[in-house]
Amino acid sequence: MKVIRAKHAGVCYGVERALDMAVAAMMDEDNTYTLGPLIHNPKVVEELRERGVEVAESVDDLEEGIVVIRSHGVEPQVLSALREKGLTVIDATCPHVAKAQRSAGELRNAGGTVIVIGRSEHPEVKGLCGHAGPRAVVVADASELPDTLEEPVGIVVQTTESKEKLDAVVEAVRARGFEPEVKNTICFATRQRQNSAAALAEEVDAIVVIGGKNSSNTTHLFNICKAHCDRSFFVESAEELDSSLFEGCETVGVTAGASTPDDQIQAVVEYLETL
Numbered sequence: 001m002k003v004i005r006a007k008h009a010g011v012c013y014g015v016e017r018a019l020d021m022a023v024a025a026m027m028d029e030d031n032t033y034t035l036g037p038l039i040h041n042p043k044v045v046e047e048l049r050e051r052g053v054e055v056a057e058s059v060d061d062l063e064e065g066i067v068v069i070r071s072h073g074v075e076p077q078v079l080s081a082l083r084e085k086g087l088t089v090i091d092a093t094c095p096h097v098a099k100a101q102r103s104a105g106e107l108r109n110a111g112g113t114v115i116v117i118g119r120s121e122h123p124e125v126k127g128l129c130g131h132a133g134p135r136a137v138v139v140a141d142a143s144e145l146p147d148t149l150e151e152p153v154g155i156v157v158q159t160t161e162s163k164e165k166l167d168a169v170v171e172a173v174r175a176r177g178f179e180p181e182v183k184n185t186i187c188f189a190t191r192q193r194q195n196s197a198a199a200l201a202e203e204v205d206a207i208v209v210i211g212g213k214n215s216s217n218t219t220h221l222f223n224i225c226k227a228h229c230d231r232s233f234f235v236e237s238a239e240e241l242d243s244s245l246f247e248g249c250e251t252v253g254v255t256a257g258a259s260t261p262d263d264q265i266q267a268v269v270e271y272l273e274t275l
C-alpha cells in the first residue's frame, strides 16, 4: 500500500512559536503555567506537564509565576486581570490571531453588528468576541444568523475556519440587503492545510486525519477530507487504527492538524507502511 503525506500538514508556525515560548519560559522560572492547555493536543500537553509547565484553568487559579497565553489568544479583560495580579505574562498569541483581534476591534469601532464566525466555546472565538465588543454575535454557520442585524454589519472569522463557510455567511447577509465589511482572517497555514488535504483526499482510496478531537482546525480538515473521500478517518494516534479499515486500498493519504507534532504523524505513516 502506498502512503502519501499531504504537502502541508502538521504543526503550524503559530503553534511552534507558542511551544518554543513556553519551553523558554520554563527554563527561567519554576512556576510556569499556561492559561488553558497550550494546544489542542493531549499528548503534547502531557509532555509539557512532565517538563514542568502546568495548566491553569482560570485566572483565579494563578497567584504567582509566569503565565503563557496560548496561540489562541484571550479577551483583553483577561490580559488586564493577569497583569493586575502581578503575574509575568508571556503572550504567545499567534500573530495571525492577533491580526484577527485587531480586525474585530476595528469592526467594533465602526458600530453596528459584528458577526464572528466560529465555534462559540472555542478560546480563540471568546478572545475575538472580547475585542469585538458587546454587539458581537457568534455564528457557527449561516443558519445561525440572528433575525435582526444593525448597520454597518461587520464580519470576522476564526482563523481556522473554512473559506466556504465564510462565503456562505457573507452571501446570506447580502441576501438580506446588507453590504457587510468582511475581514477574511482565515490564516495562510490553515488554507494551505485545507487545500492540500482536499487535493490528496481526491486521489487516494482512504485518508487518515491526525489531531486532537478538540481541535477545530483538525475537525475542519476531517470534514474536507470526508467530502472528497468516503474512507476518511480521524484519529489522535496510530493506536486507534486497524488494518481492516484499509482493506482493498492501494493508496492511503495522511494529513494532520496544526497542533499535531511530526512524531505523531510519523507513527501513523510507519504503521500504514507495515500493512
Ligand code: F3S
Pocket: 012, 013, 014, 015, 071, 094, 095, 096, 097, 159, 160, 187, 188, 189, 190, 217, 258
Ligand atoms: Fe496561527 Fe494559523 Fe497556526 S492562526 S496558530 S498559524 S493555524
